Amino acid sequence: MASQAIIFRETKDSKGFYILLAVLGAFLALGALAFFHAEHHGHHVTGMTNQVVWGLPHVFAIGLIVAASGALNVGSIGTVFGKKIYQPMGRLSALLAISLLVGGLIVLVLDLGHPDRLIVAMTTYNFKSIFAWNIILYNGFLALSAVYIWTMMDRKVKKFYKLAGVAAFTWRLILTTGTGSIFGFLVARDFYNSAVMAPLFIVMSFAMGLAVFILVLHFAYTWTGRPLGDVVMNRLRYLLAVFIGGVLLLEGARHFTGLYIAQKAGVENFILFDGGIYTQLFWVGQIMLGSLLPLSLIFCRKLANNRVALLLAALFTIVGGFAQLYVILIGGQAYPLVLFPGAEVSSDFFDGVINAYEPSIWELMLGLGGVALTLFMVTIGVKVLRFLPDSLSDAVADPHSK
Amino acid sequence: MTSKFSSVFLAATLAFATLLAGCSKAPTEADLNLATAKAKADQCVEPESVIRTKHMDLLMHQRDATMIEGIRTKQHSLKECINCHVSTTKQDGTPLHYGDKEHFCTTCHAAVGQKIDCFQCHADRPQTDDPNYQHTVGSTAGHHFTQGVTAAAAPTAAEVQMVTQPQQGAAK
Amino acid sequence: MNQNRVDEYRRNFMTTLGGVAAVAAVVPSFVLQTAHAAGEVAAKPVDQAVTNAKRWGMLIDVTKLTDGGAGMVAACKKEHGWGDEAHSADTQKAHWARVVKVTDKLTQNSFSLPVMCQHCENPPCVDVCPTGASMKRADGIVQVNKHICIGCRYCMMACPYKARSFVHEALQDQKPHSPRGMGTVESCNMCVHRIDAGKLPACVEAAPDAVIFGDLNDPNSAVSQAMKTIGGKQIRADLGLNTGVRYHGI
Numbered sequence: 020m021a022s023q024a025i026i027f028r029e030t031k032d033s034k035g036f037y038i039l040l041a042v043l044g045a046f047l048a049l050g051a052l053a054f055f056h057a058e059h060h061g062h063h064v065t066g067m068t069n070q071v072v073w074g075l076p077h078v079f080a081i082g083l084i085v086a087a088s089g090a091l092n093v094g095s096i097g098t099v100f101g102k103k104i105y106q107p108m109g110r111l112s113a114l115l116a117i118s119l120l121v122g123g124l125i126v127l128v129l130d131l132g133h134p135d136r137l138i139v140a141m142t143t144y145n146f147k148s149i150f151a152w153n154i155i156l157y158n159g160f161l162a163l164s165a166v167y168i169w170t171m172m173d174r175k176v177k178k179f180y181k182l183a184g185v186a187a188f189t190w191r192l193i194l195t196t197g198t199g200s201i202f203g204f205l206v207a208r209d210f211y212n213s214a215v216m217a218p219l220f221i222v223m224s225f226a227m228g229l230a231v232f233i234l235v236l237h238f239a240y241t242w243t244g245r246p247l248g249d250v251v252m253n254r255l256r257y258l259l260a261v262f263i264g265g266v267l268l269l270e271g272a273r274h275f276t277g278l279y280i281a282q283k284a285g286v287e288n289f290i291l292f293d294g295g296i297y298t299q300l301f302w303v304g305q306i307m308l309g310s311l312l313p314l315s316l317i318f319c320r321k322l323a324n325n326r327v328a329l330l331l332a333a334l335f336t337i338v339g340g341f342a343q344l345y346v347i348l349i350g351g352q353a354y355p356l357v358l359f360p361g362a363e364v365s366s367d368f369f370d371g372v373i374n375a376y377e378p379s380i381w382e383l384m385l386g387l388g389g390v391a392l393t394l395f396m397v398t399i400g401v402k403v404l405r406f407l408p409d410s411l412s413d414a415v416a417d418p419h420s421k
Numbered sequence: 422m423t424s425k426f427s428s429v430f431l432a433a434t435l436a437f438a439t440l441l442a443g444c445s446k447a448p449t450e451a452d453l454n455l456a457t458a459k460a461k462a463d464q465c466v467e468p469e470s471v472i473r474t475k476h477m478d479l480l481m482h483q484r485d486a487t488m489i490e491g492i493r494t495k496q497h498s499l500k501e502c503i504n505c506h507v508s509t510t511k512q513d514g515t516p517l518h519y520g521d522k523e524h525f526c527t528t529c530h531a532a533v534g535q536k537i538d539c540f541q542c543h544a545d546r547p548q549t550d551d552p553n554y555q556h557t558v559g560s561t562a563g564h565h566f567t568q569g570v571t572a573a574a575a576p577t578a579a580e581v582q583m584v585t586q587p588q589q590g591a592a593k
Numbered sequence: 594m595n596q597n598r599v600d601e602y603r604r605n606f607m608t609t610l611g612g613v614a615a616v617a618a619v620v621p622s623f624v625l626q627t628a629h630a631a632g633e634v635a636a637k638p639v640d641q642a643v644t645n646a647k648r649w650g651m652l653i654d655v656t657k658l659t660d661g662g663a664g665m666v667a668a669c670k671k672e673h674g675w676g677d678e679a680h681s682a683d684t685q686k687a688h689w690a691r692v693v694k695v696t697d698k699l700t701q702n703s704f705s706l707p708v709m710c711q712h713c714e715n716p717p718c719v720d721v722c723p724t725g726a727s728m729k730r731a732d733g734i735v736q737v738n739k740h741i742c743i744g745c746r747y748c749m750m751a752c753p754y755k756a757r758s759f760v761h762e763a764l765q766d767q768k769p770h771s772p773r774g775m776g777t778v779e780s781c782n783m784c785v786h787r788i789d790a791g792k793l794p795a796c797v798e799a800a801p802d803a804v805i806f807g808d809l810n811d812p813n814s815a816v817s818q819a820m821k822t823i824g825g826k827q828i829r830a831d832l833g834l835n836t837g838v839r840y841h842g843i
Contacts, residue, residue, distance in 0.1 A: 068684035132744015132776030207753035490642035542774030
């Protein structure tokens with residue numbers, strides 16, 4: 020069969036496009052409402068407290084940011100590692116990466132006590148702070164991804180394609196290292212202070228980013244009536260399995276280390292065995308639904324080439340990722356700080372007790388608003404610029420497949 | 422680019438821009454309620470023209486000096502502005518806060534539409550349990566200029582005697 | 594010579610007299626340091642920056658605190674006005690200081706102590722703050738510069754002592770000497786306004802028999818001498834933060 024050229028085209032005007040925008044717009048409006056509500060009244064309307072200082076918005080924000088760097092991987096595999104089959108998806112990959120990062124950052128920023136002082140955060144840096152470094156890393160990621168898209172779209176700068184791809188890929192690895200280190204550098208909390216947080220977040224980003232990419236790719240193609248073949252999807256399918264396995268490996272290493280070190284055993288036992296909701300989220304949410312179920316869906320022979328099974332696998336990978344982040348963030352804060360090892364402590368400021376956290380509807384609305392913003396940006400993006408190949412059918416994507 | 426979508430998008434952007442542009446209107450002096458400000462203008466720590474144009478810079482400088490270096494001179498201290506210019510209550514005896522139209526800072530800031538967040542943290546009226554909170558500017562009880570400052574030239578023995586003679590009872 | 598200049602000299606002279614009086618007042622505590630006088634703070638000229646020549650700190654003798662430090666906490670609350678946030682849940686109300694009761698699991702030995710910002714030499718909260726709002730002053734006081742605090746709460750995640758609170762609602766009628774407001778993080782600042790005025794922190798004043806306050810850099814200060822004699826333990830000394838608040842009897 021003769022190879023066909025890859026043609027990129029904007030999505031067509033359709034009723035579905037506007038309906039999608041309207042639905043996303045509604046979630047954006049709810050997110051905005053939640054922001055103004057909390058901004059006006061203060062954080063007492065949220066479930067966050069002086070014990071659990073980072074809540075559901077941070078789970079959403081970090082989830083989106085982590086997925087953002089992972090979504091860029093599809094493009095990087097094509098550009099950096101020269102896998103031709105991935106190259107047509109590079110543009111969407113970078114667009115999705117930018118959108119996810121913006122969606123995550125907006126949640127993070129709008130949850131600040133002083134979102135109006137964003138300019139301070141952008142101009143006053145404490146270079147000892149990994150958080151300050153992250154601000155630079157986020158901005159750089161947005162810029163590099165934009166340049167990467169440019170080199171893919173404009174023939175005149177095509178010669179910089181490889182360079183931009185390598186730069187963006189390197190940057191994203193550093194970025195996720197930074198995100199993981201936000202927790203890894205916290206000496207005060209036994210559940211966090213470990214160098215493994217950085218690689219763990221990187222492999223989490225691989226899995227979550229790819230899962231999001233699979234879902235977005237599928238719906239972008241089916242809703243616009245473009246052909247999407249099994250060759251492409253099966254590549255992504257087995258890649259997803261590898262990444263899920265990677266997460267399990269590092270999670271295992273982290274928890275076994277924790278159980279082994281007496282100082283960390285308390286919080287590890289809490290999370291793994293008697294942490295109530297956190298234990299359930301860990302075993303049921305992250306391990307069973309978020310890891311083992313997607314792996315079975317991917318490797319079950321009867322479900323080979325089954326698109327629904329792949330979509331479910333991707334969906335549950337995302338569910339598992341969020342469960343994992345919830346356990347890390349909220350579970351890690353629910354366990355009390357240890358002021359006096361080996362002693363029972365009590366006070367009128369919740370020393371020595373498991374801290375309760377119940378997310379409010381406002382936090383959920385804000386988080387979903389960030390997700391909606393991401394999808395809104397992608398929807399507009401593929402509409403106004405040439406991000407999507409006309410076809411990713413087997414004949415186009417890989418002429419030698421048959 | 423598809424024409425229908427882009428035209429909708431452009432129209433929405435234009436409408437929003439027009440809306441924003443319509444909101445700005447420079448206030449005139451007549452709009453401002455400057456009576457409280459003018460009342461003490463001649464006693465202020467800086468000439469009126471300086472205060473009007475530079476008070477934010479002076480306060481900003483003082484804020485960093487106090488916060489970071491512990492310099493607590495009173496000439497440009499926000500607390501002293503409040504002590505001198507703001508009364509604790511309105512005419513009807515209810516507490517006077519920033520945002521009320523009688524509040525010294527609000528009189529201008531509301532009219533020029535300049536939003537400030539000083540009073541999210543700082544007290545917007547003098548502490549009421551001190552009956553002498555509204556001191557006379559420049560008085561010995563006052564908080565301005567050079568009280569406690571070491572850099573000033575040392576007085577001669579004669580000058581010290583002249584100054585301290587009538588004050589000995591008060592000094593401690 | 595005009596009248597303004599005379600006024601100026603008069604004021605300067607009186608300040609000097611005030612300084613002499615302050616020094617005279619603290620002399621007994623030098624002499625009687627074994628008697629656990631509350632310590633000393635020399636008045637600093639208001640127009641001069643603090644330097645790292647001094648490092649403020651305190652020694653809290655838990656064995657001499659009959660109430661476990663409740664009086665100190667109450668004095669702090671009165672001085673700074675925290676803890677009465679009307680809309681916030683109990684878990685959201687500010688706590689600059691609290692009394693912690695500690696019971697050893699094995700020996701059942703029990704004691705209470707006041708816990709607040711420990712004013713570390715190497716404060717994790719300062720390291721993690723993205724804007725530099727969480728800061729350590731040259732004289733060792735750790736505090737939040739609320740002017741540039743964006744309310745990210747990373748410092749609260751980093752503090753091993755849970756010394757920091759986030760203000761969850763709008764406040765009004767704060768103490769003029771202790772600004773605090775919605776959307777910013779706050780904590781014990783060692784009563785920096787009192788120290789700069791040559792006064793002892795409110796909590797130290799509330800427990801003069803149990804707490805000694807002073808300059809940790811000066812080997813002859815009452816607090817240094819007392820620590821040399823009876824020791825001064827840190828909470829979570831294993832973290833290597835070298836705290837400025839030390840305890841005896843924990």
